[in-house]
Amino acid sequence: MRSYGKKIGSALALACFLLLGACSARVSTEDIRSSLNAGNYEDLQEKMQTAHEEHQEFVTALNLARVYQLQGRWRESIALYDSGLRILEEYEQRAIINLREALGTVGSILIARGSKDYFGTGYERTLLHTFNSLNYLMLGDFTGAMVEMRKMEQRQELWLAEEERRLQEHLEDLRERSSANYDDLSGLPANYTMTALLNDPRTKAVARSYQDAFSYSLSAIVCRLAGDPDYAAISLRRAALLDQNARILFSAAWGKGKITAGQWEPVIPKAPSAQPSLARVLNVLKPSSDAKGKNSQEISVIVFCGLAPALHMERVRIPAPYIGYVLVDLPAFFPPLQYGTPTVESSTGQGLPLYALLHTDLLAYRTLKDELRYEVGSAIARAVSRAAIAGATYAAAASNKNTQSFAPLLGALATGIMDLFSSGASQNVRNWELLPAEAYLSQGQVRKGESVRIQIEREMVEIDLPQEANGVIIIVSHAAKAKMRVDYVAY
Numbered sequence: 001m002r003s004y005g006k007k008i009g010s011a012l013a014l015a016c017f018l019l020l021g022a023c024s025a026r027v028s029t030e031d032i033r034s035s036l037n038a039g040n041y042e043d044l045q046e047k048m049q050t051a052h053e054e055h056q057e058f059v060t061a062l063n064l065a066r067v068y069q070l071q072g073r074w075r076e077s078i079a080l081y082d083s084g085l086r087i088l089e090e091y092e093q094r095a096i097i098n099l100r101e102a103l104g105t106v107g108s109i110l111i112a113r114g115s116k117d118y119f120g121t122g123y124e125r126t127l128l129h130t131f132n133s134l135n136y137l138m139l140g141d142f143t144g145a146m147v148e149m150r151k152m153e154q155r156q157e158l159w160l161a162e163e164e165r166r167l168q169e170h171l172e173d174l175r176e177r178s179s180a181n182y183d184d185l186s187g188l189p190a191n192y193t194m195t196a197l198l199n200d201p202r203t204k205a206v207a208r209s210y211q212d213a214f215s216y217s218l219s220a221i222v223c224r225l226a227g228d229p230d231y232a233a234i235s236l237r238r239a240a241l242l243d244q245n246a247r248i249l250f251s252a253a254w255g256k257g258k259i260t261a262g263q264w265e266p267v268i269p270k271a272p273s274a275q276p277s278l279a280r281v282l283n284v285l286k287p288s289s290d291a292k293g294k295n296s297q298e299i300s301v302i303v304f305c306g307l308a309p310a311l312h313m314e315r316v317r318i319p320a321p322y323i324g325y326v327l328v329d330l331p332a333f334f335p336p337l338q339y340g341t342p343t344v345e346s347s348t349g350q351g352l353p354l355y356a357l358l359h360t361d362l363l364a365y366r367t368l369k370d371e372l373r374y375e376v377g378s379a380i381a382r383a384v385s386r387a388a389i390a391g392a393t394y395a396a397a398a399s400n401k402n403t404q405s406f407a408p409l410l411g412a413l414a415t416g417i418m419d420l421f422s423s424g425a426s427q428n429v430r431n432w433e434l435l436p437a438e439a440y441l442s443q444g445q446v447r448k449g450e451s452v453r454i455q456i457e458r459e460m461v462e463i464d465l466p467q468e469a470n471g472v473i474i475i476v477s478h479a480a481k482a483k484m485r486v487d488y489v490a491y
Helices: 002-023 029-037 041-055 058-070 074-092 099-110 122-138 142-170 174-178 194-198 201-205 213-225 229-242 244-254 278-282 360-370 372-398 404-429
Strands: 296-305 310-320 324-334 342-346 355-359 438-447 451-456 459-464 471-480 483-490
Touching: 029 041, 029 310, 029 471, 041 058, 058 074, 058 122, 058 471, 074 122, 122 142, 122 213, 122 360, 122 471, 122 483, 142 213, 142 229, 194 324, 194 360, 201 360, 213 229, 213 244, 213 355, 213 438, 229 244, 244 355, 244 438, 296 342, 296 451, 310 404, 324 360, 324 372, 324 404, 342 438, 355 360, 360 372, 372 404, 451 471, 451 483, 459 471, 459 483
Parallel strands: 296 471
Antiparallel strands: 296 438, 310 324, 342 451, 355 438, 451 459, 471 483
């Protein structure tokens, strides 16, 4: 009995050690949100830097890059986004079959979902380039910003191809996939809290391509400023097709009879001459010759509000004889932090409408919903695997006279050890928590010499625009409820 007890004690100590290793140096969701709400970016940056140096993970690079961005440290943010991209590309370039990937996949299905490293979902991978483009934008490097937006669109294509492959692997066959009921949530545990969110009509309405209109709208603005009107028009069309708000935004800002909704439709012309020159349609970078154009300047306002939902594992415990309980762990989200709708107006009282073009909560929920069949299957496999190990421990103890009376306790202890280990390993499923919950975009014209007021609930800032500039791009970050950061670049 003593020998058996020592083995159990050693196993428990090993599990605790692995748990501490899994959690070491990682910044918890609670720490991230409390530091931001306190406006303590410097302290959060130090914690994030320690986490990235310790683990060198894709998500630690993204979080640290975003912290630098929130401090206006554009070049350091670029370096971290590039670091995250290298980690992602190294993962994507691995052999299809390799020992590390195979062990990670088996572990994620049989032991803990976090056994396999987290390399982001489609929208996180593409937003890496979108947010890195903002760094170049704030440095006045419009060409560098355009390069990142081109990478964003390439990343979208890669993700769509990968998602198609994943769906083919996880579902039974192509014909069943075409008629599958993605809205059937009957296989979920009754007390799984994500059920209501996944049933939300807004979640069902998001396209499975995970393309966001915000990235394409920003691409249109950036490419236009970088002197590539043809590509700007392509991005503009894609944004307009993804979100009606983008169509309204650009019709008001760049329309004036020059761009019509019909010209944005992806029609295939009968002959090359049937398609008008996109450069002429956009009239890019040509200053207006009228008096109004000389006395006004273009203004673009980008507002990031709140924080994206934070991924974690929801642990559903079902009582079971001899082993204590069966653990079913499913991915879920802490709700996003949202702080109200922003408003923008000039000092003369002219309102500049803001359009919400990025909703990371909907993208996150939609991603999870599309993977739900695979996730439920993996959760059941993990639950059965852990229950079998705990059951084998109970059976072994029950078959020995010296340990027979302790068999239920040892079975429950084995369940607890695996629960402890899987809890620590689940830290690896953490997503890009410092993404904003929503992103708004506004475009318009104001008179030179005016100021612009931006307000979110009780927080308000006023910016004096440079009179000599032809245009200004303003970025507002409201990641913390009591702190709003404003940066701008003139051109």
